[in-house]
Amino acid sequence: MWAYFRRSCFALGLMVAIAPLGTAIAATDTGKWVSVKTDSENRTWYVDSGTIAGKGRYRFFWSYVVASAPFLEAGKMVYGTAYYLSVDCQEKQFRLRFVRLLDQNSQTVKEFNYGDGRPLGNITSGSGEEASFKYVCKKK
Numbered sequence: 001m002w003a004y005f006r007r008s009c010f011a012l013g014l015m016v017a018i019a020p021l022g023t024a025i026a027a028t029d030t031g032k033w034v035s036v037k038t039d040s041e042n043r044t045w046y047v048d049s050g051t052i053a054g055k056g057r058y059r060f061f062w063s064y065v066v067a068s069a070p071f072l073e074a075g076k077m078v079y080g081t082a083y084y085l086s087v088d089c090q091e092k093q094f095r096l097r098f099v100r101l102l103d104q105n106s107q108t109v110k111e112f113n114y115g116d117g118r119p120l121g122n123i124t125s126g127s128g129e130e131a132s133f134k135y136v137c138k139k140k
Helices: 002-012 128-138
Strands: 016-018 024-026 033-038 044-048 058-073 076-088 093-102 108-113
Touching: 033 128, 044 128, 058 128, 076 108, 076 128
Parallel strands: none
Antiparallel strands: 016 024, 033 044, 044 058, 058 076, 076 093, 093 108
C-alpha cells in the first residue's frame, strides 16, 4: 500500500484544482504528505502540509484518502480520492471545493468542481475530516 500511496502523491503533485475566486492553483509534489488518521475501516487520511494556505480563521488545503477497498464509479474501480477543501477554524466547519476520484494508476476516473457552490459541512467527532481539520488549523 505504501508504494501505491507514493505513486499517488506523485500523481497528485501534477494536478490542478480550482481555488476560490476561480484562481488555478497547483497541488505541488511537496513531499509533505502527512498521515492524520487511519479509521476502523482501514481508510487513511493524508494532508499535504505544503499546500496549506491561509492564516487565522480560514485555511485551504489538499487532502487524500486511500480507500480501504476499491469501489466502482463510472465503470472503473476507484482506489483513492483527492480533495481540495477549505475550513473555518473558528466555526469548525468545512467546504468541499474539488474532488478527484483516482484509479489504481492514479488516473482520474471522475472529478467534481464545486468551488463555492457546496454548503458548509459540520465536522464529525472522531472522523478523518476532524483529524485533517485539527492538523490544518494548528498550522500558523
